[in-house]
Amino acid sequence: MVVPLSRMCEGEKGKIRKLELPPLTRERLCGLGFVSGEEIQLVKVAPFGDPKVFRIKGTDITLREDISMWILVETSSVPLSYATNGEYFVSIINGGMGFRERLRMVGVEVGKKINVTGNIGKRIEINANGIRSALSRGQAMRIIVRER
Amino acid sequence: MENHRDGIESRESTIALLGNPNVGKTSIFNALTGSRQIVANWPGVTVEKRAGVMKHHNHTVDVIDLPGTYTLGATSLDEKIARDFLVNEKPGVAMVIGDAVNLERSLYLLLQVLELRGDVVLAVNAVDEARKAGFEIDRNELSKQLGIPVVVTSAVTGEGIEELKNTLVKSTKSGSHVHYLFSDEVEAHLRDLSERIRGNPSLAGIDERWLSIKLLERDDEVQKITGITLDYDFSVEIAETRYKYIKRILSTSVKGKEKIGWNFSEAIDHVLTHRFLGILIFLAVMYIIFQLTFTISGPLSIMIEELLGGLGRALGGLIGIDWLRSLVVEGIIGGVGAVLVFVPNIFILFLALGILEETGYLPRAAFVIDRIMYAMKLSGRSFISMLLGFGCNVSSIMSTRSISEPKERIVTILVSPFISCSARLPVYVLIAGTFFGARAGVVIFFLYVLSIVITVLSALLINKLFFKGEPSTLIMELPRYRKPRLSSIILYTWNKGRHFLEKAGTIILGASVVIWVLSYFPSEGTGSFAAMIGKSLEPLFIPLGYTWEMITSLVFGIAAKEVIVSSLTTFFGNPSVTGTSLGVIRTLITPEVALSFLVFVLLYVPCMPTLAVIKNETGSYKYVFFSVFYSLAVAYIVALIVRLVGGLL
Numbered sequence: 048m049v050v051p052l053s054r055m056c057e058g059e060k061g062k063i064r065k066l067e068l069p070p071l072t073r074e075r076l077c078g079l080g081f082v083s084g085e086e087i088q089l090v091k092v093a094p095f096g097d098p099k100v101f102r103i104k105g106t107d108i109t110l111r112e113d114i115s116m117w118i119l120v121e122t123s124s125v126p127l128s129y130a131t132n133g134e135y136f137v138s139i140i141n142g143g144m145g146f147r148e149r150l151r152m153v154g155v156e157v158g159k160k161i162n163v164t165g166n167i168g169k170r171i172e173i174n175a176n177g178i179r180s181a182l183s184r185g186q187a188m189r190i191i192v193r194e195r
Numbered sequence: 196m197e198n199h200r201d202g203i204e205s206r207e208s209t210i211a212l213l214g215n216p217n218v219g220k221t222s223i224f225n226a227l228t229g230s231r232q233i234v235a236n237w238p239g240v241t242v243e244k245r246a247g248v249m250k251h252h253n254h255t256v257d258v259i260d261l262p263g264t265y266t267l268g269a270t271s272l273d274e275k276i277a278r279d280f281l282v283n284e285k286p287g288v289a290m291v292i293g294d295a296v297n298l299e300r301s302l303y304l305l306l307q308v309l310e311l312r313g314d315v316v317l318a319v320n321a322v323d324e325a326r327k328a329g330f331e332i333d334r335n336e337l338s339k340q341l342g343i344p345v346v347v348t349s350a351v352t353g354e355g356i357e358e359l360k361n362t363l364v365k366s367t368k369s370g371s372h373v374h375y376l377f378s379d380e381v382e383a384h385l386r387d388l389s390e391r392i393r394g395n396p397s398l399a400g401i402d403e404r405w406l407s408i409k410l411l412e413r414d415d416e417v418q419k420i421t422g423i424t425l426d427y428d429f430s431v432e433i434a435e436t437r438y439k440y441i442k443r444i445l446s447t448s449v450k451g452k453e454k455i456g457w458n459f460s461e462a463i464d465h466v467l468t469h470r471f472l473g474i475l476i477f478l479a480v481m482y483i484i485f486q487l488t489f490t491i492s493g494p495l496s497i498m499i500e501e502l503l504g505g506l507g508r509a510l511g512g513l514i515g516i517d518w519l520r521s522l523v524v525e526g527i528i529g530g531v532g533a534v535l536v537f538v539p540n541i542f543i544l545f546l547a548l549g550i551l552e553e554t555g556y557l558p559r560a561a562f563v564i565d566r567i568m569y570a571m572k573l574s575g576r577s578f579i580s581m582l583l584g585f586g587c588n589v590s591s592i593m594s595t596r597s598i599s600e601p602k603e604r605i606v607t608i609l610v611s612p613f614i615s616c617s618a619r620l621p622v623y624v625l626i627a628g629t630f631f632g633a634r635a636g637v638v639i640f641f642l643y644v645l646s647i648v649i650t651v652l653s654a655l656l657i658n659k660l661f662f663k664g665e666p667s668t669l670i671m672e673l674p675r676y677r678k679p680r681l682s683s684i685i686l687y688t689w690n691k692g693r694h695f696l697e698k699a700g701t702i703i704l705g706a707s708v709v710i711w712v713l714s715y716f717p718s719e720g721t722g723s724f725a726a727m728i729g730k731s732l733e734p735l736f737i738p739l740g741y742t743w744e745m746i747t748s749l750v751f752g753i754a755a756k757e758v759i760v761s762s763l764t765t766f767f768g769n770p771s772v773t774g775t776s777l778g779v780i781r782t783l784i785t786p787e788v789a790l791s792f793l794v795f796v797l798l799y800v801p802c803m804p805t806l807a808v809i810k811n812e813t814g815s816y817k818y819v820f821f822s823v824f825y826s827l828a829v830a831y832i833v834a835l836i837v838r839l840v841g842g843l844l
Contacts, residue, residue, distance in 0.1 A: 070413055070430065071270050075670055077434040078265030080300055084435075094470050095566030098575075098669055105297045107464075107673040109562050111569065114668055 048194075050122055052101065053115040054129075055089040056191045058139050061120035062086055068117050076118075080104035087120060123194060127171060128187035130163050135192035137161060142189050153180040155190065208287020209257045210249070210363055213277060213308060215301055216263035217555070217674035218294040219320045221245075222350030222683055224260040227360065251360040259286065265300070267307040269416050281311060282401060288366050290316045295325035295332055295347065296675070298449060302441045309341070309374060311405045316344050316366055318359055323349040324675075328458075330451030337448040341374070351680070373404065375440040381429055384411055392421055408433060460675045467556065468673075473563040480560070481582075484547040495539035503532040522711055530707025530761040531700075540617055542692045544586040549687035553679035558671055565669060571654040572662075574598075574669040577607040581650065584614030588805045590691060591616075592812055602662045608812055609822055610653045612801035613829075615646040618756040622796050625760055629781060630789040638790065642797050649798060649829060702803065706754035710762050714747075725751075725762075739795070739834055740788040744780075749795070755802045787841025791834040798830035 049064055063085045066073050080103045081087075090107060091100040098111040110118075124138050137157050140147055154175030155161060165172035170181040182190070210227075214220040224232075228247030245260035261280055262273035269275040281289060291308055293301030298319065308315050319332055338345040344362045348355035376382055388407035392398055398406065398421065409417035412430040466472055507528045514520040551557050560582075561575030568578050576598050584591030591611045598604045623642055627635035714725040728750055729743030736746055744766040752759035767779045784792075800823050801809070810819050 066431075070428070071268075072668065072670070074266060074268045074412070074430060074434075075270045077430070078268070078300075078303060079670070079672070080303070080438070082431070082435050082438050085438075091464070091468055092470070093468070093562055093566055094474050097569070098562065098565050100468070100562065100673060104299050106300065109558075109565070109575075109669060109671040109673060111565070111574075111669045114670065 048122065048125060049119050050125065050129075051116045052087065052089075052110070052118040052120050053099070053112045054126070055120065055122065056126055056139060056189070057089055057092060057141050059122060059124055059191055060086060060088045061122035064119040064121050066118050068114065072114065076114075079106075079108055081118065124191045125194075126188050127163070127173075127182065127190040127192050128184050130171075130187075130192055132163050132165070133194070134160060134162050135194060137190060138193045139191035140189065141191070146186075146189070150190070154178040161192065209259055209284070210288045210290055211280060211284075211286035212258065212260045212290050212292060213281075213304065214263055214292035215265055215294065215304060217672060218263070218292050218301060219350045220263055220292045221260065222680070223292050223318060223320060223348065223356075223359075224258065225683060225686060226350050226353070226356045227363075228258050249360065249363070251364055254364040256287075256364065265304060267304065267311065268412070268414060275416075281308070285400075288314060288316060288363055290318060290363065293317060293319045295319045295322045296328055298332070299438075299441055299445060302444065303437060305341070306374070306437050306441065309343070310408055311402055314343075314366060316346070316359075316362055317341065318355070319345065319347045320350060322347040322354065323352050330449055333448045333450065337444065340444045340448060351678075375436065377429075377433060377436050381411060381432060381436075384429070388423070391423065395421065463676055464559070464673070467559050468562055473559075477560050477563050480551070480556070484544070484551075487543060487547060492539035492543050496536045499538070500532070500536050503528055503535065507532075518715065521715060522708070525765055526707050526711025526715075527704065529764060530710065530758070531704055532761075536621070538692075538696065540620075541586060542688055544617065545590075545688045545691045546684065548583065548586070549684040549691075550679050552687070553677060553684055555674045555676045558673050561671060562673065571651055572658045573603055573606060573654055574600075574671075576669065576671060577603055580607050581611060581614050584611045584616060586617055588612050588614065588616045588801060589808050592805065592808045595812065600668055602658075605661065605813060605818065606654055606657050608809055609657050609818060609825075610650045612805055612809075612822065612826060613646055613650040613653055613798060615643055615797055616756065618802070619796060621757055621760045622752075622763075623793055625763065626789055626793055630786045638793070642793055645794065645833075646797055649833070653825075653829070703755050703758065706751065706758050707761060710751050710758065710765065714762070714765055725766075739791055739831075739838055740784060741792060741795075742780075742783050745784075745792055749799065752796070753800050753803060755804065756796070759796060785842075787838050787844075790841055791838035794837045795830045795834040798826060798833055800826050800830075 050061070052061070052063075055061060063081060063083050065083060066076060066081060068076070085103060088102045089099055090102045093099065093109075098109050099115060100107045100109050101115070102108075127135075137155055137159050140150060140155075140157055142150075150156070154177070155173070159175065161173050161175040163171065164174050164179070167181075169184050171184065171187045172179065172181050212220055212224055224245065224247065227249045231250070232245060232247035247258045247260070249256045249258050259280065261277040264271075264274045264277050266274065267278050267281070269278060280286070289308055289312060291301070291305045293305065301319075305315065305317055317337070319334065319337075322332065325332060332347060334345045334347050344366060346355050346359045346362050348359055350356075377385070385404060385407045388410055389403040392403045392406050406417055406421060410421065410423055410425055411428075412433055413425065413428050418424050467476055469476075507524045510528070511520055511524045514523060548557075551560070557579050558575075561579055563575070564578050565575030568575050577595070580591050580594045580598070582591075583594050588611050591614065592608050595604045595607045595611075598607060620639075623639045624635070627638040631638050710725070712724075713728070714723045716724060725747045726743055729745075729747035732746045732750070733741075733743050741749075744763065748759045748762040748766070751762045763780075780789075800806075806819055806822065809822055810816060813819075
């Protein structure tokens with residue numbers, strides 16, 4: 048799916064599709080390797096959530112949300128919170144040991160298959176390995192899934 | 196062609212150095228020129244221009260270090276300078292310095308230079324790091340593919356430098372040649388445009404194909420000089436074609452793949468830019484720098500002070516004529532001495548900043564702190580400039596040149612003078628020491644906090660006033676960490692710090708003599724011209740309660756803030772002991788007036804050199820006048836509030 052660069056999660060990779068930016072900014076970014084088809088990865092998020100560091104052509108470039116939201120990337124993975132009903136693989140879990148452990152208890156582990164069954168209000172219902180559970184949007188935001 | 200270049204010792208054509216930022220361009224420049232370099236400004240703008248001379252066998256060649264750029268567009272002042280130099284000055288040799296670890300991006304710049312001219316030399320630097328990372332560069336293949344000389348170098352180990360020098364002096368003139376073709380559609384446009392440009396005599400000597408490519412990229416400047424404006428834009432397609440060509444070259448000329456796993460840079464970054472640790476480390480680094488600046492320099496400053504005191508006494512004893520003795524001892528040694536005492540401070544500050552810059556920490560600091568700066572509609576990049584302002588506002592304003600966003604640059608330039616520069620510190624030390632004794636430290640801390648508060652508020656206000664509150668953008672590379680090299684740090688410190696010595700020898704020397712004349716004639720003390728100036732301004736300062744001596748010192752202080760100290764000591768002090776005894780002033784004003792005076796010194800009109808740099812950097816007197824009147828108003832209001840509130844306590 049195509050998402051703005053700013054929507055990617057830590058560690059996630061994607062391919063640049065389009066830069067919807069004014070010519071000057073676009074030219075500067077071109078010089079840094081931001082051209083369509085190029086692979087880009089979100090490496091790090093700054094202490095207050097913005098800016099973010101992206102790795103492209105082997106170098107780390109810092110961009111703020113005001114630019115990264117206008118760069119569209121093709122990515123096969125999405126945060127669980129944006130996932131529509133269907134089957135997915137868990138590719139990244141952003142969180143500490145505690146968070147991972149709690150997810151493991153409900154069958155959510157990296158590499159495992161999960162099923163999104165519903166999207167009720169602020170909660171996302173999933174079925175993982177036969178265990179049904181509801182995750183908050185905040186939690187779901189930290190789980191990156193890949194379409195089958 | 197080569198023969199006339201091999202002549203006996205003669206000044207030959209110029210070599211221009213180009214390269215992405217952080218590829219070790221400055222290290223190569225240092226390696227080529229040694230210490231034979233001068234740092235000046237580019238005409239019209241205060242972008243640092245580094246020029247040097249390379250001596251090799253019997254050749255003497257000028258070397259110009261152009262600002263680091265990613266493209267040859269004109270998206271920032273740095274890029275514009277580099278490009279204008281190539282187009283207008285036509286240096287004999289253009290050398291692009293590439294990064295062996297990240298050749299792809301370096302080649303993007305190289306291709307843009309090759310579109311403009313054919314005689315380019317490529318130096319692939321940091322080849323030692325590339326080997327460590329596990330890949331090998333086939334220079335012969337690169338050279339064959341690009342049709343230009345290629346040398347692999349390492350500024351750290353010295354590898355390839357001799358060969359690079361040989362290549363540079365031997366490089367021959369050649370016209371630009373076409374390396375790769377764009378799509379048929381673009382090529383057809385290029386042919387048409389070249390045809391139209393060829394007829395224009397004012398563009399003779401500039402490659403038509405290059406101009407045409409720039410037109411298709413909708414380059415503002417080229418549209419202006421050619422008078423052609425197109426309503427279509429091929430910039431994306433052109434960039435993609437260049438990258439495709441680069442990929443093809445690299446597929447045959449670079450072997451091996453980067454090792455996967457944690458490398459050194461990433462490991463350090465994990466800590467230094469960590470969500471929580473990052474901020475703590477940042478604050479710790481800032482604290483350490485300022486501690487170092489002030490503690491190490493303390494004893495050195497005292498040494499200089501004593502040395503000058505001794506010199507003053509010795510010369511005083513030798514000179515028989517009263518007025519001449521007064522001029523030399525009180526005027527020149529006293530005045531210039533007050534500034535010289537400060538030299539250790541400044542050099543240590545630049546040494547610390549040099550280390551931070553060399554290692555690559557500064558951009559990380561900017562990254563960590565960016566969100567906070569964003570609230571001020573600025574970026575972490577301008578934070579670095581402001582940080583430099585604690586050393587000297589001139590260097591802080593000069594460093595704004597690498598801020599590519601013009602709005603942000605202007606705002607940073609205009610608020611920088613509110614950052615309490617090191618020249619103001621002697622005034623704080625002197626006055627706070629006289630009035631607040633043991634609590635002087637607290638007072639000085641308050642002044643620094645106030646300096647930051649006023650800077651933040653002014654940034655918001657100026658942004659609203661001039662730019663309707665639009666925030667700026669941030670596109671910043673986080674370079675690999677590097678081991679700092681002593682020689683380059685020393686060169687950095689010297690190049691930046693000697694500005695102060697020059698200032699002491701020129702502006703401050705001149706100001707000291709003028710001040711002495713004004714305070715000695717027609718009669719010393721209350722009958723002097725200085726007293727007249729101060730007294731004539733006294734009515735304006737009644738609400739603040741300053742004496743005419745203080746007002747006069749403020750007037751003189753516009754020349755350079757340190758001059759306030761030297762003039763106060765001339766008026767109140769005992770000239771044989773530089774800047775320590777100001778007893779008389781305690782009987783004249785109250786502590787809250789003293790505090791308000793310090794606030795006034797902190798905030799009022801930027802010094803002459805700073806105003807000159809503001810003019811140069813913004814290119815407009817509008818901002819200079821704004822700076823003068825705005826800071827005067829702020830200083831007056833805040834100083835008045837301090838006095839009134841202080842009076843109540």
